[in-house]
Amino acid sequence: MNLPEAVTIREVCLRDGLQLEKPLPLADKLTLLAAIVDTGVREIEATAFVSPSKVPALADAAELAAELRRFDTVEFSALVASANGARRALAAGFGSIEYVVSASDGHSRANVGRSSAEATAAITDLVGLAHDGGATLEVIIATAWDCPFDGPTPAQRVVDIAAAATRLGADRIAVADTIGTTTPVRVTELIAALRPVIDGLPLGAHFHNTRGTGLASAYAAVAAGVTRLDAAAGGLGGCPFAPGATGNIATEDLVYLLRDCGVQTGIELPAAIAAAAVAQRLVGHDLPSALLRAGDRRTTIKR
Amino acid sequence: MNLPEAVTIREVCLRDGLQLEKPLPLADKLTLLAAIVDTGVREIEATAFVSPSKVPALADAAELAAELRRFDTVEFSALVASANGARRALAAGFGSIEYVVSASDGHSRANVGRSSAEATAAITDLVGLAHDGGATLEVIIATAWDCPFDGPTPAQRVVDIAAAATRLGADRIAVADTIGTTTPVRVTELIAALRPVIDGLPLGAHFHNTRGTGLASAYAAVAAGVTRLDAAAGGLGGCPFAPGATGNIATEDLVYLLRDCGVQTGIELPAAIAAAAVAQRLVGHDLPSALLRAGDRRTTIKR
Numbered sequence: 001m002n003l004p005e006a007v008t009i010r011e012v013c014l015r016d017g018l019q020l021e022k023p024l025p026l027a028d029k030l031t032l033l034a035a036i037v038d039t040g041v042r043e044i045e046a047t048a049f050v051s052p053s054k055v056p057a058l059a060d061a062a063e064l065a066a067e068l069r070r071f072d073t074v075e076f077s078a079l080v081a082s083a084n085g086a087r088r089a090l091a092a093g094f095g096s097i098e099y100v101v102s103a104s105d106g107h108s109r110a111n112v113g114r115s116s117a118e119a120t121a122a123i124t125d126l127v128g129l130a131h132d133g134g135a136t137l138e139v140i141i142a143t144a145w146d147c148p149f150d151g152p153t154p155a156q157r158v159v160d161i162a163a164a165a166t167r168l169g170a171d172r173i174a175v176a177d178t179i180g181t182t183t184p185v186r187v188t189e190l191i192a193a194l195r196p197v198i199d200g201l202p203l204g205a206h207f208h209n210t211r212g213t214g215l216a217s218a219y220a221a222v223a224a225g226v227t228r229l230d231a232a233a234g235g236l237g238g239c240p241f242a243p244g245a246t247g248n249i250a251t252e253d254l255v256y257l258l259r260d261c262g263v264q265t266g267i268e269l270p271a272a273i274a275a276a277a278v279a280q281r282l283v284g285h286d287l288p289s290a291l292l293r294a295g296d297r298r299t300t301i302k303r
Numbered sequence: 304m305n306l307p308e309a310v311t312i313r314e315v316c317l318r319d320g321l322q323l324e325k326p327l328p329l330a331d332k333l334t335l336l337a338a339i340v341d342t343g344v345r346e347i348e349a350t351a352f353v354s355p356s357k358v359p360a361l362a363d364a365a366e367l368a369a370e371l372r373r374f375d376t377v378e379f380s381a382l383v384a385s386a387n388g389a390r391r392a393l394a395a396g397f398g399s400i401e402y403v404v405s406a407s408d409g410h411s412r413a414n415v416g417r418s419s420a421e422a423t424a425a426i427t428d429l430v431g432l433a434h435d436g437g438a439t440l441e442v443i444i445a446t447a448w449d450c451p452f453d454g455p456t457p458a459q460r461v462v463d464i465a466a467a468a469t470r471l472g473a474d475r476i477a478v479a480d481t482i483g484t485t486t487p488v489r490v491t492e493l494i495a496a497l498r499p500v501i502d503g504l505p506l507g508a509h510f511h512n513t514r515g516t517g518l519a520s521a522y523a524a525v526a527a528g529v530t531r532l533d534a535a536a537g538g539l540g541g542c543p544f545a546p547g548a549t550g551n552i553a554t555e556d557l558v559y560l561l562r563d564c565g566v567q568t569g570i571e572l573p574a575a576i577a578a579a580a581v582a583q584r585l586v587g588h589d590l591p592s593a594l595l596r597a598g599d600r601r602t603t604i605k606r
Contacts, residue, residue: 003488146600146604147604148604149604151604179600179604180597181600181604182563183559183560183563183564184522184560184564185306185563185564185565186563186564209515209593210593210597211556211559211593211594211597211600212512212518212553212556212559212560212592212593212594213518213556213559213560213593215515215516215518215519216518216519216521216522216560218519219487219519219522219523220522250515253514253515253516256486256514256515256516257486257487257515257516257519260485260486260488260489261486261487261488261489262488289515290512290513290514290515290516291514291515294483294513294514297449297482297484297514301449301450301451301452301454301482301484
């Protein structure tokens with residue numbers, strides 16, 4: 001097993017974590033953000049510029065953006081699903097834009113009202129907008145393993161989108177297990193198929209723990225060459241297509257696993273557990289994090 | 304990654320799963336057992352012959368044993384921690400005995416009142432008793448990675464116990480992550496250290512999901528050469544040393560992961576989810592199983 005010395009964890013609690021919660025007041029988001037920044041994380045997905053009526057929890061994207069300048073140790077990114085969203089994100093000052101393309105038509109149409117091919121073709125415009133605005137553009141390929149409408153996603157669709165994104169000038173590529181269904185061997189196989197077509201671009205992965213396999217998939221991804229992982233404090237983040245399911249992989253659980261595998265993340269585990277506790281208090285319900293309950297073995301074992 | 308075509312899952316819900324629950328009536332245990340047998344599992348750890356005052360939930364071990372003959376597709380085993388327990392298990396008709404040896408002195412003394420070396424030396428007697436009674440003897444090495452009292456367990460202690468067990472005639476070896484702290488690289492390294500000293504004996508592993516890493520560790524174990532895994536329906540089973548922590552890895556979550564990794568278990572996933580639901584109903588509280596909430600992707604995805 002060849003593991004890298006370090007991986008980058010991007011904290012997505014503020015965006016993917018909160019997007020299905022009852023809207024949190026801006027002041028609470030800033031409290032959570034401060035706790036997250038204290039963990040030592042270097043990249044945070046702060047919000048999304050999408051329809052406020054579809055995602056009311058993120059309707060304050062521009063107001064939140066105006067507050068981010070105080071946190072100067074962190075690279076903030078915003079997620080968008082259209083050129084219009086990218087314009088709003090750039091206007092709000094974001095230097096890092098994530099553009100989501102669904103690899104399946106069912107999810108693409110449900111999410112943004114156009115086919116996967118149409119969303120892929122738009123990468124050209126998104127790259128142009130981002131680069132003209134002095135920002136980087138990451139293409140996140142959603143439903144990379146399974147679609148809630150279309151079933152399993154053929155790997156070739158994901159490979160084709162990654163190749164197109166690379167050709168069209170994207171700065172980073174990521175694959176997302178949108179509904180939390182994938183497992184290690186499927187991860188290993190898809191990452192192996194992607195690496196030859198992305199011309200050395202940084203490759204990230206985004207897992208949900210909906211079926212308990214999120215950390216196993218993350219481990220397999222890192223072993224296969226992924227150097228960037230998304231995670232959310234406390235494991236916050238439901239899935240609209242799987243009621244009752246758990247959310248993103250929990251940052252603190254991922255940091256625990258990676259630390260004990262000898263992979264550095266720059267994130268301090270006690271601070272990550274503290275941030276998860278803040279997230280849990282602010283959303284007002286139990287989060288699925290394991291470390292939040294059980295604690296780090298180094299502090300819970302008596303000596 | 305070299306994965307085997309198949310692994311054996313031993314269902315431990317009736318023993319490790321129930322041992323800290325309020326004692327379940329025998330009739331309820333038989334209801335649960337019937338649901339578990341229906342999953343297609345071939346090995347079930349039915350109970351333990353230990354002090355009824357220390358583990359009241361398993362005080363009915365002999366009565367339960369008398370009811371097992373009706374399930375003739377399954378190999379039942381019983382866990383013991385002493386020669387006296389082995390004699391009771393053999394008298395009750397068990398043909399497969401598991402003898403637990405803690406690799407750390409702190410846990411060994413707390414659990415059975417003697418040192419790890421003393422417990423290891425007793426393997427001779429246990430093998431003799433089991434073989435004289437026509438039974439097989441598995442040595443389960445507890446606290447194989449961490450001890451709740453002594454901290455991290457030196458791998459050499461586990462290797463020495465496994466070598467002794469092999470030399471003294473044990474039929475199988477297993478390692479247990481008793482407090483749910485281990486992670487994939489530590490698993491890979493310990494399994495690699497064990498394989499040269501166990502003379503080709505079947506090697507099993509037992510994980511708890513206390514820190515969310517149970518399935519990742521199980522995957523790493525299988526990739527490293529383990530062919531036997533313990534799991535409990537619903538993820539039942541608390542840990543006395545980690546209040547609020549989750550229990551064993553859930554059988555249905557493990558079967559899901561292994562199936563999608565191309566590794567056969569002989570267990571039918573819908574029946575495993577149904578057994579988890581029975582376990583949840585009988586113990587009367589929510590279980591940590593992911594599949595019980597989210598379902599198999601093959602049945603929850605619309606097509």
